[in-house]
Amino acid sequence: MISFNLKCSRGHRFEGWFSSSDDYQHQCDKGLVTCPICDDSVISKALMTPNVAAKSNAKAEQAQALTPVPAPATASVPALTPKPAPTPMQHMPTPEQQEAMAEAYRVVRSFQSKVEAECDYVGDKFAEEARKIHYGEVEPRGIYGQSSPDDATALEEEGISIASIPWLPPEN
Structure with missing residues (x-):
């Protein structure tokens, strides 16, 4: 499986999993990949950071991970740089947005049923x-x-x- 960071033409960002890059392209070409927020089918890959594993440094990283780290000399020394505040995930809708989307889908689905019946x-x-x-x-x-x-x-x-x-x- 491969994970892509995706975005729709309206700027919403989300993640998609595909069996291959070709599978992603095939599904996009067929209009099967849509934005979970607005249902837009104009989707493109967003900029992503690659996850690269190199064999040459794998043993060094494993050894470094197993090396014990000494405790700091004093626990009262403040960090020199503050930790950045966590940022909300912009591509994930809030529960309120999810409920609003669900209600919009219910309204559209109801209207669609009426059109089909009449x-x-x-x-x-x-x-x-x-x-x-x-x-x-x-x-x-x-x-x-x-x-x-x-x-x-x-x-x-x-x-x-x-x-x-x-x-x-x-x-x-």
């Missing part, structure tokens, strides 16, 4: 079907599906109201 799925024929409804070629009904950004712009320019909504994958 509208017809037209897939990538969304723009075509929206035009037919708008121009009275077919009976008006609620539809949902996908369209390209260019098709969405063209629909709006024709005066056809559409809305882009987040769509969550099915729950397991």
Whole structure:
């Protein structure tokens, strides 16, 4: 397994584990790697510090680790440099943020269920079907599906109201 420090296009940082570098790239290309904070699928590797183990110094490090360290002469001598204050992990959401995200997912999931129950799925024929409804070629009904950004712009320019909504994958 290999661990990568990752970041989304919105600046959130998180860690991901993959079986190989190729596995990471394959999953990213398929859109399977998403930000756990905002669900963004535009992910890149963040700068990381390598963990390098060299055989030449392994025995010296082991011997040094086993060498007893003498106790300080006096316990009252203050350190010359103060320890830096611990910094919060910026990439980890707080419990409040996690609850807010969970609530947002519940709202989106509820809305998604309502759309699925009350509208017809037209897939990538969304723009075509929206035009037919708008121009009275077919009976008006609620539809949902996908369209390209260019098709969405063209629909709006024709005066056809559409809305882009987040769509969550099915729950397991």
